[in-house]
Amino acid sequence: MTRIIFVCMLAVALISAQNTHYQPDANWRAPDEAAAKENPLAEKPELAAGGKKLFKRNCVECHGDSGQGLKKAADLQLPIVQNQSDGALFWKITNGNPDRGMPSFSGIPELQRWQLVLYLRKFKQIDTEKTQN
Numbered sequence: 001m002t003r004i005i006f007v008c009m010l011a012v013a014l015i016s017a018q019n020t021h022y023q024p025d026a027n028w029r030a031p032d033e034a035a036a037k038e039n040p041l042a043e044k045p046e047l048a049a050g051g052k053k054l055f056k057r058n059c060v061e062c063h064g065d066s067g068q069g070l071k072k073a074a075d076l077q078l079p080i081v082q083n084q085s086d087g088a089l090f091w092k093i094t095n096g097n098p099d100r101g102m103p104s105f106s107g108i109p110e111l112q113r114w115q116l117v118l119y120l121r122k123f124k125q126i127d128t129e130k131t132q133n
């Protein structure tokens, strides 16, 4: 009996370590006005390269090199994340969700946060390639 409990606990630990079933916090939603904001850099996709540098410096430790999400951090490739507007992602990066482990990055200058949003869209392409193969 103890062994069964142990195996179950191990399975739960392994599953949560992979975070394959990331579900955004339903209470953590950008206000409509913030979600409707457009990325002022939308016409400058080349600036995503700067977003990549910022991501490596500030985000990979939790979200991983391809945004796949380590431990409890969100898998940023998932449609449930990618289907959100630029404004909503910008708002989440700015405010964070400290109760669930996502820090606020309001200290990063505004345009650089928009650069991060540009870069996050690259993860969507990774996801598409994955499903096509």
Ligand code: HEC
Binding pocket: 023, 024, 025, 028, 054, 055, 058, 059, 060, 061, 062, 063, 072, 073, 074, 080, 081, 084, 089, 092, 093, 097, 100, 101, 102, 103, 105, 116
């Ligand atoms: C200390 C770990 C940590 C760091 C560093 C971190 N994140 Fe997160 N992030 C999280 C966690 C945990 C969540 C999930 C929060 C939740 O469950 O609501 C998250 C959620 C997110 C989401 C929202 C996903 C959704 O549910 O809609 C975005 C976007 C995001 N992070 C982007 C970033 C970016 C960009 C950076 C770097 C500037 C960053 N994160 C740095 C831990 C981190």
